[in-house]
Structures are given as structure tokens and as C-alpha cells.
Amino acid sequence: xxxxxxxxxxxxxxxxxxxxxxxxxxxxxxxxxxxxxxxxxxxxxxxxxxxxxxxxxxxxxxxxxxxxxxxxxxxxxxxxxxxxxxxxxxxxxxxxxxxxxxxxxxxxxxxxxxxxx
Amino acid sequence: xxxxxxxxxxxxxxxxxxxxxxxxxxxxxxxxxxxxxxxxxxxxxxxxxxxxxxxxxxxxxxxxxxxxxxxxxxxxxxxxxxxxxxxxxxxxxxxxxxxxxxxxxxxxxxxxx
Numbered sequence: 001x002x003x004x005x006x007x008x009x010x011x012x013x014x015x016x017x018x019x020x021x022x023x024x025x026x027x028x029x030x031x032x033x034x035x036x037x038x039x040x041x042x043x044x045x046x047x048x049x050x051x052x053x054x055x056x057x058x059x060x061x062x063x064x065x066x067x068x069x070x071x072x073x074x075x076x077x078x079x080x081x082x083x084x085x086x087x088x089x090x091x092x093x094x095x096x097x098x099x100x101x102x103x104x105x106x107x108x109x110x111x112x113x114x115x116x117x
Numbered sequence: 118x119x120x121x122x123x124x125x126x127x128x129x130x131x132x133x134x135x136x137x138x139x140x141x142x143x144x145x146x147x148x149x150x151x152x153x154x155x156x157x158x159x160x161x162x163x164x165x166x167x168x169x170x171x172x173x174x175x176x177x178x179x180x181x182x183x184x185x186x187x188x189x190x191x192x193x194x195x196x197x198x199x200x201x202x203x204x205x206x207x208x209x210x211x212x213x214x215x216x217x218x219x220x221x222x223x224x225x226x227x228x229x230x
Contacts, residue, residue: 004160033218042207042222043161056216091160103211105151106218108160 002026004109006092012115013082021077021112025094031103034067034077035091037111043091049075050097082116089113119144121210123221130198131229138193138224140208149211150191152182155223156204164206167191178202203228 005024013019025032034046045059049069060066064082069075079086093106120143130136142148149168153161165176172184182193191208208221 035220043220045217045219048216050216058217093161102149103216103218105163105166106161108153108162110158110160 004092004094004107006090006109006112008112009110010113010115012117014117015084016081018078018080019082019114021079021090021114023075023077023092023094023109025073025075025092026107027073029094029096029107030072031095031097032069032075033093033095033106034075035093036061036088037091038088046077046090079114082114084116087114087116119148119210119217119219121208121219121221123206123208123224125224126222127225127227129227129229132200133197136193136195136198136202136226138206138208138226140191140193140221141189142191142208142210142219143189144210147186150182150184151209151211151218152176152180152191152193153207153209154178154204155207161207164193198226198228200228200230202226 007022030051032049035043037043047067048056064080067077089111091111092109095106096104122141124139151166152164154164155161164180165174167174167184175181180195184191205223205225207223209218211218
């Protein structure tokens with residue numbers, strides 16, 4: 001079946017502009033995660049959605065970052081007034097949840113490479 | 118607090134040689150452990166995972182990993198490396214309750230002919 005898809009694959013923007021990044025998770029996956037991966041760095045957790053519960057926003061680096069998930073499926077990560085330090089690859093992942101509450105493996109999308117000039 | 122450490126930033130091995138990538142974690146209970154591989158320009162692909170049971174787990178592409186509770190380690194191994202294994206490898210810890218996964222900073226593997 002289809003995996004996690006993200007769009008656009010590449011985005012170049014000017015400093016100060018707003019950008020929207022889209023993630024389409026695997027159908028039936030209730031959990032959705034956003035990560036940021038800067039050059040040579042590991043994955044930085046940004047935000048997590050589980051079903052209709054309130055999202056865990058604890059990883060968002062500033063109030064310029066926000067995300068929403070509509071209908072428990074597609075998610076959009078919005079970065080307002082972009083800065084050069086926002087340049088990174090933004091990865092989305094989805095997963096299922098065990099009855100115990102624990103999460104199974106995450107399936108990752110190919111990422112969106114954001115470049116802020 | 119939970120954390121994952123991958124002590125080796127970069128490793129170079131010859132094709133056909135054995136490989137071991139180190140991963141140490143900090144977690145209060147028995148964690149869920151994962152190894153992912155990321156090829157250039159790609160997302161992360163799961164190599165293997167450990168939830169419980171046999172501490173030696175087999176994964177795809179001939180990889181295996183061993184969970185050692187006493188050492189808080191989950192090292193990834195492969196007996197004979199192929200040139201196509203050149204990639205970035207990430208170790209991750211997932212809680213058996215709660216939300217957040219923790220990833221190491223990755224180990225970059227170069228394979229020389």
C-alpha cells in the first residue's frame with residue numbers, strides 16, 4: 001500500500017515568508033509525528049498527533065511554528081516569518097498504537113527540504 | 118530523561134568486512150528499541166526493532182542487533198558489509214507508554230571497495 005507522502009519535496013523561500021508543508025500519513029495510522037533534521041544532525045522532535053487528542057507541541061522551537069491535522073489524517077506544518085535557521089529537512093512519520101498504549105515503529109515520508117534564503 | 122547516544126559519528130569499513138554500530142540509551146523501564154537507515158535524499162527505513170523476548174533480533178538486509186540491558190546498549194551488526202550499505206544509521210528509543218521517540222544523532226557509514 002501507499003506509504004507516507006510529503007509535499008513539496010523541495011521548497012525555497014525568502015526570509016520572512018510563510019511556508020506550509022504537507023504530510024499524508026498511512027491510512028489507519030492514528031499517530032503522526034513531525035521532525036526536523038538539520039545538516040549533520042539527528043532528528044529533532046517537533047510535534048505529535050494522536051487521533052483526536054490534543055497534540056503534543058512540546059518540541060516546537062518557537063511560536064512561528066504550528067501544525068494541524070484535519071480529520072485525523074492529513075497534517076500541515078506551517079512556519080511563519082521564516083528565518084535562515086529554519087532551513088532543514090522536515091520529516092513526517094506515522095504509526096499505529098498497541099492496546100497497551102505504546103507505539104509501534106514509525107513509517108517515515110521522504111521529507112521536505114526547506115531552504116530559506 | 119530519556120536519551121540515545123551513538124558514540125561514532127562516522128565509520129569507514131571495507132566491503133566484505135564486519136560492522137558494528139554502537140547505540141546506548143537512557144531509559145527507566147524496558148524500552149522499545151529501533152534501528153533505522155537513511156540513504157541520501159531518502160526518508161528513514163526501519164531495519165529492525167526490539168520490544169521484548171529474544172534479545173538478538175534479526176532485521177532486513179542481513180542486519181541484526183542485540184539488546185543488552187546490563188549495558189543499556191542495542192548495537193547493530195552485520196557480518197559482511199556491501200557497498201549499498203553506505204548510509205546514515207539512526208538508533209531510536211520509544212517508550213512503552215507515552216508519546217515521544219528519541220533518536221540518536223546518527224552514524225554515517227562509508228564503505229570502501
